[in-house]
Every structure is written in structure tokens, then in C-alpha cells.
Amino acid sequence: MELTDLASDPGKASNWQASLARDGSPGRQGGLAFTGWSALHFSELELRDDAISGKAADGDGDGLTNIQEYLFGTHPRVTDETPPLRVAIQPLDIDGTLASYITMSYSRVKDPSLVYGVEVSNDLINWVQAEALTLIEPIENEDGRTRSIILRAEEPLDARSPDVMFYRVFALLP
Numbered sequence: 001m002e003l004t005d006l007a008s009d010p011g012k013a014s015n016w017q018a019s020l021a022r023d024g025s026p027g028r029q030g031g032l033a034f035t036g037w038s039a040l041h042f043s044e045l046e047l048r049d050d051a052i053s054g055k056a057a058d059g060d061g062d063g064l065t066n067i068q069e070y071l072f073g074t075h076p077r078v079t080d081e082t083p084p085l086r087v088a089i090q091p092l093d094i095d096g097t098l099a100s101y102i103t104m105s106y107s108r109v110k111d112p113s114l115v116y117g118v119e120v121s122n123d124l125i126n127w128v129q130a131e132a133l134t135l136i137e138p139i140e141n142e143d144g145r146t147r148s149i150i151l152r153a154e155e156p157l158d159a160r161s162p163d164v165m166f167y168r169v170f171a172l173l174p
């Protein structure tokens, strides 16, 4: 068992959850709420400065706010070369038929209390929850705390496919 948040009251049963590793996972961010995660990455002085450690801050200037870094499992002080969310068109052999599919992949922390979903839009204004996305495979990453989710559109691209489509990932925090 481990605390969901290092700053929470250990005397309350509701602040505990199953840990990632058998003997707990001290010092690891998996399963930590945002405040516990922040405490791992920022000094006490920095934690008092929302411009550095706040949810909307982007101290490493990589375009991801701290809350996004937390949800994607990236490091808030290291600019990542690979964006945590990627969309591509890939040829895939599905049931013996080769065709081009839109695929998307993103990394997420393993914390089971966080719910992730994907939305699509053709104008960046109106977003609807993406249906008919097939999970190709989840990959357990070597860091032990994140998982890569790879999805594809159920139908291959064809002449009826829209010219433009935008994808985004959302997360629901408990």
C-alpha cells in the first residue's frame, strides 16, 4: 500500500491505495497525486512559486504544462524530444488486408484512478469523444510507471474520409 499523495493524512484509510510494486514504491511517482509528484521534482522554494511548480507552469519550456507532464508521465525539467502524443497514418495488415489507418499513441501514468480518453474534431472548435478506436497494444514502459497506449481508427482511410481531422487526449482526475 502507498499514500495516494505524500502530503495527505496517513491516518485516513481513504488516502491509501494499492502500490505499483510489491513493497510499496517509495520515491516513484506512479500512483502519486499531482502534489506528491510535484514534491519529487521541485524544491520547497519552487513549490511555493506557482510560476515554476503550478499546474499551468511550463518550467522546461517544452510546451507541456506541469499537469500535462504529470498525466503523460514525462519529466517537468527535461524537454522531451518525442512528443507524448503522436498521430500518424500507417499501413497495417488487418485480417490479411493491407490498408492505411490513422493511428495515435500516447503515454500515460499507470495510476488506475486516472481515466484517459480521446476526442476528435474537424475544426478545433467542436470536439466529440472518439468512438471506434481500436486498441492495438498497451506497452509497459521500462520506467515501470508509464504505459504507452496505441490506438487505430477502426476503418481504414478511403475516399470518404474527411480531409482534416484533429485528435486530442483528455484525462479525468479523481
Ligand SMILES: [Ca+2]
Binding pocket: 057, 058, 059, 060, 061, 062, 063, 064, 065, 066, 069, 076
Ligand atoms: Ca514542461
